Amino acid sequence: MHKKLGNNKNIGLALGGGAVLGAAHIGVLRALNEFNISISYIAGTSIGAFVAAFYAFGKSCEEIREMTKDLNWLDVSEISLSRYGLLSNKKLGEVITEGIGDVDFDQAAVPLAMIATDIATGEKVILREGRVSTAAMASTCLPGIFRPVEIDERLLVDGGIVENVPITPLQEMGADVIIAVDLLAKRTYKKPENIIEVLVNTFNYTLIAATKVQTEAADILIQPDVSSFNMINTNQVNDLIEAGYAEAKTMLENNRD
Numbered sequence: 001m002h003k004k005l006g007n008n009k010n011i012g013l014a015l016g017g018g019a020v021l022g023a024a025h026i027g028v029l030r031a032l033n034e035f036n037i038s039i040s041y042i043a044g045t046s047i048g049a050f051v052a053a054f055y056a057f058g059k060s061c062e063e064i065r066e067m068t069k070d071l072n073w074l075d076v077s078e079i080s081l082s083r084y085g086l087l088s089n090k091k092l093g094e095v096i097t098e099g100i101g102d103v104d105f106d107q108a109a110v111p112l113a114m115i116a117t118d119i120a121t122g123e124k125v126i127l128r129e130g131r132v133s134t135a136a137m138a139s140t141c142l143p144g145i146f147r148p149v150e151i152d153e154r155l156l157v158d159g160g161i162v163e164n165v166p167i168t169p170l171q172e173m174g175a176d177v178i179i180a181v182d183l184l185a186k187r188t189y190k191k192p193e194n195i196i197e198v199l200v201n202t203f204n205y206t207l208i209a210a211t212k213v214q215t216e217a218a219d220i221l222i223q224p225d226v227s228s229f230n231m232i233n234t235n236q237v238n239d240l241i242e243a244g245y246a247e248a249k250t251m252l253e254n255n256r257d
Contacts, residue, residue, distance in 0.1 A: 012175025
């Protein structure tokens with residue numbers, strides 16, 4: 001039975017993957033703040049890991065919006081000479097370092113976890129220690145586009161392959177109530193306009209069925225309707241934030257004790 005929000009409960013927040021659609025997470029954070037909901041633990045996968053990193057280190061919704069509003073594939077990518085990927089997302093790690101410093105997980109104000117995938121074994125890897133920027137690079141490393149990130153002698157790629165909405169880390173951390181944000185549940189797909197959209201769409205198709213099963217464990221499931229947005233255009237950031245905010249506000253109003 002799903003639990004509702006209430007006092008004296010440790011609340012965990014799971015932010016799922018979805019490329020640029022991740023701006024909707026900022027709207028969810030804004031709604032949580034308006035409802036005075038204190039987050040005890042936060043976990044992120046892919047773009048969710050990127051947003052979670054800023055939140056865990058005390059950045060406000062407005063600060064996160066400012067740091068992410070102009071990001072695009074060229075900002076977080078550079079040509080890679082690796083045989084494993086066309087691009088490197090090292091610059092994404094640099095954006096995090098510029099925003100919160102060269103920090104480790106144990107310095108976070110809110111306990112933080114990220115999910116990545118070991119591309120050699122297919123295993124889920126929950127990242128909760130070490131350099132935050134490196135872990136975020138691993139969790140957002142879309143296979144075939146970005147070069148895998150090596151951590152502890154493992155080659156890691158996007159955590160969406162194994163758990164696109166990261167609920168299990170929150171369970172392990174001790175959350176009593178889990179709020180999960182699934183950006184792909186109401187997603188509709190259109191004809192892709194370029195190779196990046198082809199690859200992103202293909203990747204997301206593989207996630208949807210598994211994510212539907214995984215999110216059944218959430219107590220409050222927020223699924224913004226982002227069907228009118230594409231996956232890589234950053235000009236939509238403000239509208240995505242509003243979509244996340246509106247859906248979160250509705251769900252939070254319906255799930256208070």
